[in-house]
Amino acid sequence: STCQLKTQGTSIHWETWDKETIRLVQTLTQRETVLFIADARITFDSFRNCMTATATSKTIITLNPGSDVILKLHPSIYFSVDSISDVLTVEKLKARSQEHAEVFHCIIFGFITSLEINSSISKVIRKRCAKCKFRINEESQTCSNDACPNQGQQLQATEGFDLLVDISDHTGTVQSCNLAGTVAEKTLGCKVKEFLRLSESQRTTLKWKFLLERCKIYLKVFPSARSRSGMRASILSCALADPVEVKQNFASFVV
Ligand SMILES: [Zn+2]
Structure with a gap:
């Protein structure tokens, strides 16, 4: 399954083959759900001519994360x-x-x-x-x-x-x-x-x-x-x- 994830003003192409992730993506509300994605593989897709993110077995997706969650997963984003x-x-x-x-x-x-x-x-x-x-x-x-x-x-x-x-x-x-x-x-x-x-x-x-x-x-x-x-x-x-x-x-x- 592939989909286009929009962030404010820009978007990134997102690809996933994992059933769990596909099910999760289907529950998202457009322009409302915030996704925090850690450890996705980023590659250049020459067919689409854009950067593509792919979910791997290491990828962690958090829905509407609080800053405490982000801090735990990725301390460099938020710092005290x-x-x-x-x-x-x-x-x-x-x-x-x-x-x-x-x-x-x-x-x-x-x-x-x-x-x-x-x-x-x-x-x-x-x-x-x-x-x-x-x-x-x-x-x-x-x-x-x-x-x-x-x-x-x-x-x-x-x-x-x-x-x-x-x-x-x-x-x-x-x-x-x-x-x-x-x-x-x-x-x-x-x-x-x-x-x-x-x-x-x-x-x-x-x-x-x-x-x-x-x-x-x-x-x-x-x-x-x-x-x-x-x-x-x-x-x-x-x-x-x-x-x-x-x-x-x-x-x-x-x-
Ligand atoms: Zn408002």
Whole structure:
């Protein structure tokens, strides 16, 4: 049996002769099921003039895997922040993003200098489509993804933090870093539901917990043509920094 597996924008030809696998493939829902395929044989098919993946006895197929499954099967795809060790200053981060237009990860010992959690709730918490995770259009209350598998059906939405924060150190500021989802919950130390119940003054207290303290911030930096600086940054983890570690790192900057 052969079939065409589509990924976002591209597709790969998939060939399998194994009965179990054929049965599995027949149960898949188009544009909905996510397949994680480990150890498939990839060859060039000169007849079809394309790359073809073939299932072998070693191939493992996982339906709709969670990141924990992927981590177990293929640790290089997902990694924990523990594998990030590059400490940069804001200035060096900006220089690196300009030198190479590619994704990199780093640590900044800096301050969150703008955290707008007192502004309107719609700027702090955003609804996303439960099916495809794209943003919900607030006006029309529909999924903003034209290719959403749930398009035309009743909207199912999840709520999550979606904040933009500035990060500064003695060398400069990285503006509009994304702080979202569970990373934001961990950073702020509260879930969306709890946050919605906080009073204005409690939100201010929460904010000042960060504005005065130096944090250890793990960042993913990626090129972005839409951004004025040519790059965007997402926070992977943010916690109050250990002063001893800060001192050690600043000593290395001076040298
Ligand atoms: Zn959607």
